[in-house]
Amino acid sequence: MSGILNSSIGRKFAMALSALFLMVFILQHFAINILSVFSPDAFNEASHFMGTFWAVQYLLQPVLILGVIFHFVMGFVLEIKNNNARKVSYAKNNGSANSSWMSRNMIWSGGFILIFIVIHMIDFWVHEMNVKYIAGDMTGLINPADPGSGFRYYEELVVKFEPIWRVALYCVGFVFLALHLLHGFGSAFQSIGANNKYTKALQGISKVYSIGIPAGFIFIALYHHFTGTH
Secondary structure, eight states: OOHTTTTTHHHHHHHHHHHHHHHHHHHHHHHTTTTOOOOOOHHHHHHHHHHHHHHIIIIHHHHHHHHHHHHHHHHHHHHHHHHHHOOOOOOHHHGGGGHHHHHHHEEEHHHHHHHHHHHHIIIIIHHIIIIIISSOOSSSSSSTTTTGGOOOOHHHHHHHHHHHHHHHHHHHHHHHHHHHHEEEEEEHHHTOOOOOGHHHHHHHHHHHHHHHHHHHHHHHHHHHHHHSSO
């Protein structure tokens, strides 16, 4: 593995694989979250399953965390390597003539997304770890002593989106995600060699995914802010 990461092509390939893995996770995450708009019960059931099923908790969750860390670390490494390899600065080379704004600013959009992920994990993941593994409550119920109280996930989600500052932060975060994906989606497939005759199809899928999924998350945040109890 270390040998692969020592080469520029190897690093880009590894970066692309981690990006594709995270895009699959984002899609799955969206599929569950959108249920909260149409069916609170279905959202509660799906959230409870994902939050208690052993394979998700002890296998997929650690892999996901490692994937996130690897992707961002590799992103910063590639940026540093690219900067060191440039013989002429962008100011002299007029980089804007050869690349898009999104491709030149992936490090900045990625940095903001990293900050957003940390805040998101504090909001949801840290809370879940505290309830399940510190407090020892794996029931997922609003009131663990009352089996009829119902699952807590939908209620907690609505409460999280009450403050306008959090909704605004989420909206900005997903705008940056869209900008990041608009370049990163196609770049990831290109790095693993899935281009040529598939280029046009991938470009179409890229735009739908890169704009549609972040827009969907923004819709979820706004929906719960304006329809939830205040």
